[in-house]
Ligand SMILES: Nc1nc2c(ncn2[C@@H]2O[C@H](COP(=O)(O)OP(=O)(O)OP(=O)(O)O)[C@@H](O)[C@H]2O)c(=O)[nH]1
């Protein structure tokens with residue numbers, strides 16, 4: 001279905017939980033988190049039901065996110081059920097990778113088509129600092145497992161922060177050159193009013209590219225599969241590629257193709273939007289599939305033309321990144 005700005009919306013990002021086994025400083029506060037109780041979270045059957053209806057209004061790609069999607073109980077069953085929906089051609093996951101290695105085989109067998117890993121440092125101590133508790137080797141083991149199983153493309157999401165991990169930019173490019181990994185550098189976004197966000201920690205995509213191009217030639221024309229906002233480049237002689245997600249300095253909203261569903265069943269037209277449609281309540285009130293399809297259409301029709309992130313998150317915007325799913 002097309003929205004009011006002639007963008008085709010065919011991609012649904014589904015946050016399956018607001019819980020996480022890490023506490024990345026740019027995403028989730030270390031303490032004082034109130035998780036949604038079990039009764040507030042959509043049941044797996046409800047998620048499948050809603051995606052089935054979303055497919056009727058043109059959703060073809062689903063990405064499971066969170067919080068950390070792999071901490072959700074029975075996530076493999078969910079993948080299997082979504083993969084069985086005939087119109088859904090791509091069932092992907094975005095994960096921190098801590099638990100992926102041990103679940104990889106069953107996820108692939110269930111129908112998972114792609115996996116994107118979030119990884120902000122290749123140095124064990126720095127990784128542990130950024131995530132507040134993570135062990136780098138868990139993630140590298142998972143990435144190796146995804147490659148070994150022939151999952152492709154395997155993407156790495158790296159949020160670049162000045163003074164935290166910007167000295168590792170070239171190490172990530174080297175990784176993308178030497179392995180079939182697609183590293184996407186992401187601009188730090190001011191989502192969720194976290195104290196860790198400071199404007200002087202933001203590194204723009206043009207700054208990142210400038211650093212890379214001092215050492216590597218980047219070529220346009222990478223054909224890495226995906227539905228996301230990254231602009232991708234090949235590296236001379238490289239097995240992988242690098243991409244840039246310039247959410248702040250050069251937003252890609254005119255090409256937006258997605259809507260989002262939160263773990264508590266709220267449909268959001270935009271990552272930064274404040275408007276939410278309560279699908280869980282609609283289900284509880286016994287809404288027909290026609291009615292729910294109408295709610296999906298409404299979210300698509302009323303999708304804002306772009307974000308206004310530079311104007312700030314707003315005190316009335318209660319959500320944090322881990323509650324929306326990125
Ligand atoms: N501003 C903005 N950022 C987004 C949007 N979608 C994803 N991102 C950010 O882009 C990064 C990568 O997102 P992923 O979850 O890997 O998904 P993707 O880039 O759509 O995935 P592919 O389908 O593989 O291209 C994350 O940091 C997201 O928060 C969006 O609609 N707007």
Ligand SMILES: C[S@@+](CC[C@H](N)C(=O)[O-])C[C@H]1O[C@@H](n2cnc3c(N)ncnc32)[C@H](O)[C@@H]1O
Nearest residue numbers: 027066067068094095096118157188189321326
């Ligand atoms: C919220 S996480 C959820 C999925 C999973 N836990 C993970 O980390 O991959 C999804 C994506 O959002 C990104 N993200 C979170 N907070 C961000 C911020 N403030 N700016 C830019 N990206 C952010 C993460 O790096 C990750 O790639």
Ligand code: SF4
Nearest residue numbers: 020024027028067096
């Ligand atoms: S970015 Fe992902 S792994 Fe890190 S705290 Fe947020 S939800 Fe958890």
Ligand code: SF4
Nearest residue numbers: 253256270271306307
């Ligand atoms: S910020 Fe909103 S409009 Fe822009 S790409 Fe993301 S979801 Fe789409």
